[in-house]
Amino acid sequence: MVDAGVRVGMPDPHVSKDEFRRRFFSRFYDPAFEPLSGQLESAMDVAWAAYQEARKAPRTQAAGPGFANPDYQLSKEWIAARQREPGATIA
Numbered sequence: 001m002v003d004a005g006v007r008v009g010m011p012d013p014h015v016s017k018d019e020f021r022r023r024f025f026s027r028f029y030d031p032a033f034e035p036l037s038g039q040l041e042s043a044m045d046v047a048w049a050a051y052q053e054a055r056k057a058p059r060t061q062a063a064g065p066g067f068a069n070p071d072y073q074l075s076k077e078w079i080a081a082r083q084r085e086p087g088a089t090i091a
Contacts, residue, residue, distance in 0.1 A: 020048055 015023070024044045033040065050058065057075035064070050 017048060020044075020051060024048075 021044060024047060025040070028036075028040055057073075057078070059076045060073035061076055061079065062070060063072045063074045063079075067074075
C-alpha cells in the first residue's frame, strides 16, 4: 500500500478582481449588451463588493419556531425552498 500522506486544509477559492471581472463579463459576450456596458460595469462593481464581503445570504430572517436557535438569521431563499418541500413544517 502506498502512503499518500494526509492532506489538510483547502486552497483559497478566492479569485482576483481581474478574474472575477473576466468571469462576470463572459456572460455578456453578445454584442447586444454593448450599449449597456456602463450599467454592466456598475453591476460588476456591486457584485465584486458582495463577493469581497462574502454576502452569500443578503436577505435573511429569524429562523423562528422549530429550530434549535429561533433567532438565527437564515436565508429567505432557503426558508422558501424548505417550505416547498413535501411535509415541511415551517409556516
